[in-house]
Amino acid sequence: MTTGPLPIRTRLRPRPAPAPRRGVRAAFRGPLAGALCGLLLASGCGVLPGGGDDEPPVTVMTWAPLHTTGTNAPGMTAMARAYERWVNSGGGIGGRELRVLVCDEGNESVAAAECARRAVREKAVAVVGSYSEQDAAIFSPISLAGIPYLGGYGITHEEFVNPDSYPVNGGLPALIAAQGAQLAPDCDRVALVRPEGVTGDTWPDLLHAGLRGAGGKGEVVDLPVPVASSDYTPQAGQVLDRLAPAPAARRCVSVALGDSTAAFVDSFRRVAPSGGTGTGGTGAGATPAVRVGSVLGSVSQRLVDRSGGASGPYEGAAVTGWYPPASDPRWATMKKVITRHAFGDNAIDPADAGVQTTWIAYTALRRIVESLGEGPVTARTVRDALDKGTKVSTGGLTPTLSWGDDYARSVIGYPRTANTRVTHLEVRDGQLVAAQGTGDGPGATGDAREALESEPTGSGGRE
Numbered sequence: 001m002t003t004g005p006l007p008i009r010t011r012l013r014p015r016p017a018p019a020p021r022r023g024v025r026a027a028f029r030g031p032l033a034g035a036l037c038g039l040l041l042a043s044g045c046g047v048l049p050g051g052g053d054d055e056p057p058v059t060v061m062t063w064a065p066l067h068t069t070g071t072n073a074p075g076m077t078a079m080a081r082a083y084e085r086w087v088n089s090g091g092g093i094g095g096r097e098l099r100v101l102v103c104d105e106g107n108e109s110v111a112a113a114e115c116a117r118r119a120v121r122e123k124a125v126a127v128v129g130s131y132s133e134q135d136a137a138i139f140s141p142i143s144l145a146g147i148p149y150l151g152g153y154g155i156t157h158e159e160f161v162n163p164d165s166y167p168v169n170g171g172l173p174a175l176i177a178a179q180g181a182q183l184a185p186d187c188d189r190v191a192l193v194r195p196e197g198v199t200g201d202t203w204p205d206l207l208h209a210g211l212r213g214a215g216g217k218g219e220v221v222d223l224p225v226p227v228a229s230s231d232y233t234p235q236a237g238q239v240l241d242r243l244a245p246a247p248a249a250r251r252c253v254s255v256a257l258g259d260s261t262a263a264f265v266d267s268f269r270r271v272a273p274s275g276g277t278g279t280g281g282t283g284a285g286a287t288p289a290v291r292v293g294s295v296l297g298s299v300s301q302r303l304v305d306r307s308g309g310a311s312g313p314y315e316g317a318a319v320t321g322w323y324p325p326a327s328d329p330r331w332a333t334m335k336k337v338i339t340r341h342a343f344g345d346n347a348i349d350p351a352d353a354g355v356q357t358t359w360i361a362y363t364a365l366r367r368i369v370e371s372l373g374e375g376p377v378t379a380r381t382v383r384d385a386l387d388k389g390t391k392v393s394t395g396g397l398t399p400t401l402s403w404g405d406d407y408a409r410s411v412i413g414y415p416r417t418a419n420t421r422v423t424h425l426e427v428r429d430g431q432l433v434a435a436q437g438t439g440d441g442p443g444a445t446g447d448a449r450e451a452l453e454s455e456p457t458g459s460g461g462r463e
Contacts, residue, residue, distance in 0.1 A: 180210020
């Protein structure tokens with residue numbers, strides 16, 4: 001997380017006129033087009049709307065870690081490529097060709113900074129639907145160039161305070177707070193297993209705020225662990241020790257480790273009594289299972305399937321997400337695009353939170369570019385459209401999005417937040433579905449705004 005003053009925006013230098021090229025509007029060419037242009041110019045009408053063949057493409061970049069030992073998000077760059085093929089097959093964005101650059105940010109500062117510098121060199125008008133934990137490395141170059149960061153995954157605090165960031169969800173903070181609300185009816189003590197480092201330092205307080213806001217009185221145990229381990233047996237033992245003060249049936253663990261979640265749950269299942277997970281029945285005299293919770297992006301339908309489905313360790317798990325379940329009909333267009341334009345790329349899972357975030361981010365980009373009409377599309381004009389509060393509809397996948405300075409619902413402490421909606425999911429019969437509302441627990445949807453704005457609870461609610 002960066003500290004100190006935010007980067008100062010600077011004015012971009014005028015770029016030279018592009019060389020003539022074959023673009024989306026290339027159908028309007030040849031002798032007839034030349035004759036018509038001559039007539040228009042002779043009559044004093046000026047150039048044709050849209051700029052014809054001289055119109056530069058709308059260049060954007062999507063980056064994500066692709067080949068690291070930690071969390072990888074190849075579905076995000078693959079979804080960006082599929083979106084590019086789809087939108088260009090239909091004439092582009094407002095008649096302009098979309099050009100998508102992808103970059104492996106490597107989950108390390110040098111590679112991430114190079115991705116950002118490449119976006120500047122290539123004159124990208126935005127970085128769209130991307131994932132990076134290297135906030136200092138990515139924001140310095142693009143902020144100095146005035147390039148907006150539209151629809152980042154929401155993994156870092158900087159994404160919710162930097163004026164060049166335009167998030168489409170409430171990020172990991174909203175999910176952690178929502179997890180607290182979801183576990184509140186069942187848990188007197190929750191062990192939060194999260195990555196080491198500053199990214200997750202605020203999560204215990206957010207989890208407790210969610211517990212408290214939903215009427216729960218549970219305590220939170222903070223257990224930061226390394227994210228590149230294949231065996232978490234020692235840490236799993238620590239979880240059991242730290243949960244021991246709570247009644248046996250009121251012990252819970254929330255695991256938010258990205259791709260390492262599966263390794264931790266496997267270790268925990270081996271050391272915990274009665275399998276240690278889910279909400280299923282137990283044998284005579286056995287200790288009831290510890291209730292498992294997680295966040296979308298750490299637990300997916302693919303993970304549930306390959307872990308045994310209804311008979312696996314995630315059955316009964318409470319999972320929080322940003323968007324409707326993948327089975328919701330509002331994802332129909334995205335699924336069609338994946339089927340027809342991803343060419344069988346198995347990196348794209350329509351239930352993956354990163355893929356969904358990239359789809360929503362590109363949906364927002366399209367609305368913003370279309371709002372510019374026949375005017376130039378540059379990083380400055382895109383950012384200006386975002387800053388003036390242009391409203392973006394995502395077909396119900398999120399609330400209407402807007403990032404204007406007068407946005408009334410911006411969240412104290414997270415001023416760039418435009419969407420605090422959350423969804424409560426559960427693994428039921430081996431399927432990740434909307435949670436069934438009960439008299440005590442939250443329904444299928446909620447709002448994390450109040451928990452995000454809560455004062456830190458300090459040591460009174462956590463260890």
